[in-house]
Each structure stands twice: as structure tokens, then as C-alpha cells.
Amino acid sequence: MSERKRVRPQLSDEASSYVRALIMSGSLRPGTQVRPEVLAEALQISTTPVREALQSLRVEGFLELVPRKGFLVAPLTGKDIRDIFRVQALIGGELAARATLNATDADLAELEALHHELIAAAARHDDALLEEKNHAFHREINLLADSRKIIWAMGLVSRYVPRRFYSSIEGWPKATVDDHSKLLDAIRSKDAETARSEMEEHLIHSGELLAAHFDERIAAEAVPSDDSGLARV
Incomplete structure (x- = not known):
């Protein structure tokens, strides 16, 4: 080839x-x-x-x-985005619950290391690194769940979730740090149901932030299209 x-x-x-x-x-x-x-x-x-x-x-x-x-x-619409994230939250919650039961001390140490790197990136306003560490954190949890079919389903839904530009959304960096901290506490305690709940709330929270950002941007740019494609982006 x-x-x-x-x-x-x-x-x-x-x-x-x-x-x-x-x-x-x-x-x-x-x-x-x-x-x-x-x-x-x-x-x-x-x-x-x-x-x-x-x-x-x-x-x-x-x-x-x-x-x-x-x-x-x-x-x-913003409603569409909220619906997408609600579906992702249901799948993500199941993955988090399974990951909590499977996680070893070494796995937990890896998650905590990623979380500390994420906190540092947020403090430095390093948006690219923040998004990278957030993706790595969620990927690690999904892999720990050890369920290929559920991970496959999450992959289908996640394609609707942008990685670029996410950290520029107002409130997202702080929400990510805070939500991940609570999720880590549940995993550390081997509390699968709390981990499920924390992951669901985290993803719904993220969806709400993105949907609100989307609605505000669409409202602000509600002017006739000039058919210029990507020229204004």
C-alpha cells in the first residue's frame, strides 16, 4: 500500500x-x-x-x-446537545461503576497522577494540555471497566463531544477539576454506585455547560448567512 x-x-x-x-x-x-x-x-x-x-x-x-x-x-439545538450528553452519562456511569470494582492500587495511582496533571494544566491555563489530560483520565476509566461492547457504544456517542475548544467554555475547567475530584473519591473508596452517580452528574454538567455556550453563541450570531463556509471561523 x-x-x-x-x-x-x-x-x-x-x-x-x-x-x-x-x-x-x-x-x-x-x-x-x-x-x-x-x-x-x-x-x-x-x-x-x-x-x-x-x-x-x-x-x-x-x-x-x-x-x-x-x-x-x-x-x-442546545436540547439536542443535552440529550446527547444524557445518553453518554448513562453509558459513562456504567463504565465508572465497573472501573471502580476493577481498579487496583496501581490503577488508582495512575488516575490520581492524571488528575494532578489536569489540575496543573488548568492552573496554567494550558487549554491543550487540559483537554489532553481530561481525555486520558476518561479513557483510563473506560479501559478499567473491561467491557469492549460498552466502550464501543461510548465511542459512538463520544464522537458528538468535541475535544477542541472545550476548555475555552466558561466554567468547564473548574467543573472538570471539581467533578473529577469527587469521582476519584468514590473510586478510592471502592463505592461503585457513588462512582456511577458522580460520573453521570459530571457528564450531564459538562453537557449543560456546552449546551448553554452553544445557545448563547447561536443567539449572538443570529444573522443572515453569507454562505462563506469556514471563512469566518
């Missing part, structure tokens, strides 16, 4: 993730046209993987393909 063919799926995934995050954060509001050539220029890649990414996003429901207009951002 050629190097070009090996790289293309990775570039397509990168483009998909980028556009999902723009949509979920409200940077690309419903009805906005997404032009492949503009997105390709923004990511400095060719239009082929971008078009593949946009087709995938259409299948996932993020985009609509409209004759003579191309790809448009599909309807999305």
Missing part, C-alpha cells in the same frame, strides 16, 4: 473531528455552508480526504447535502 493511501484515512478523520468540534461548539451554526476547498485550505490538506470526511459527517447527521448548495450544517 502506498504512503498516500495510508495517510488518507487519518487526514479524513482529522477533518471530521475538526468540523464536528466547530459544529458542536457553535462556531459553525446550523444552515452554514461548508465548502470542501475552504476546509482543505484551513487544514492544509487536499480536498479528497475533506470530501470523504464531509460524506461521513452527513451519514452521522452533522451535515446535510442539499442540491445546488452542497454541504450545510444540519439543525442542532
Whole structure:
């Protein structure tokens, strides 16, 4: 297989993730046209993987393909975001409960180390590192649950949750630090049901922050579209 063919799926995934995050954060509001050539220029890649990414996003429901207009951002509301996070919370709560029962002292030490790194990143306002450590913290809990099918289901839901731009949402860094602290206390105590509850509340809380941010941004930008695609982002 050629190097070009090996790289293309990775570039397509990168483009998909980028556009999902723009949509979920409200940077690309419903009805906005997404032009492949503009997105390709923004990511400095060719239009082929971008078009593949946009087709995938259409299948996932993020985009609509409209004759003579191309790809448009599909309807999305704060309520939709809250619903997505509620589903994620139910799955995440189950994973947290199982992880609590499976966690060894070494596993707990790893979670605590990630949490301390997350706290340090938040204190330094290092948004990229904060998001990285948050992702690693949740990934570690999911792996500790040792349930491939539930983790697979979480992966499907999590694609709707943006990693980019999340730490810039007002209140999210502090909420993450506080919520993770309570969750760690439950895991440390081997209290699976409290861990389930804390994870559910954490994810619902995160969804509420994102939904409120989305609603505010959409309201502030409620002006006629100029069909400029990603040019204003």
C-alpha cells in the first residue's frame, strides 16, 4: 500500500473531528455552508480526504447535502446537545461503576497522577494540555471497566463531544477539576454506585455547560448567512 493511501484515512478523520468540534461548539451554526476547498485550505490538506470526511459527517447527521448548495450544517439545538450528553452519562456511569470494582492500587495511582496533571494544566491555563489530560483520565476509566461492547457504544456517542475548544467554555475547567475530584473519591473508596452517580452528574454538567455556550453563541450570531463556509471561523 502506498504512503498516500495510508495517510488518507487519518487526514479524513482529522477533518471530521475538526468540523464536528466547530459544529458542536457553535462556531459553525446550523444552515452554514461548508465548502470542501475552504476546509482543505484551513487544514492544509487536499480536498479528497475533506470530501470523504464531509460524506461521513452527513451519514452521522452533522451535515446535510442539499442540491445546488452542497454541504450545510444540519439543525442542532442546545436540547439536542443535552440529550446527547444524557445518553453518554448513562453509558459513562456504567463504565465508572465497573472501573471502580476493577481498579487496583496501581490503577488508582495512575488516575490520581492524571488528575494532578489536569489540575496543573488548568492552573496554567494550558487549554491543550487540559483537554489532553481530561481525555486520558476518561479513557483510563473506560479501559478499567473491561467491557469492549460498552466502550464501543461510548465511542459512538463520544464522537458528538468535541475535544477542541472545550476548555475555552466558561466554567468547564473548574467543573472538570471539581467533578473529577469527587469521582476519584468514590473510586478510592471502592463505592461503585457513588462512582456511577458522580460520573453521570459530571457528564450531564459538562453537557449543560456546552449546551448553554452553544445557545448563547447561536443567539449572538443570529444573522443572515453569507454562505462563506469556514471563512469566518
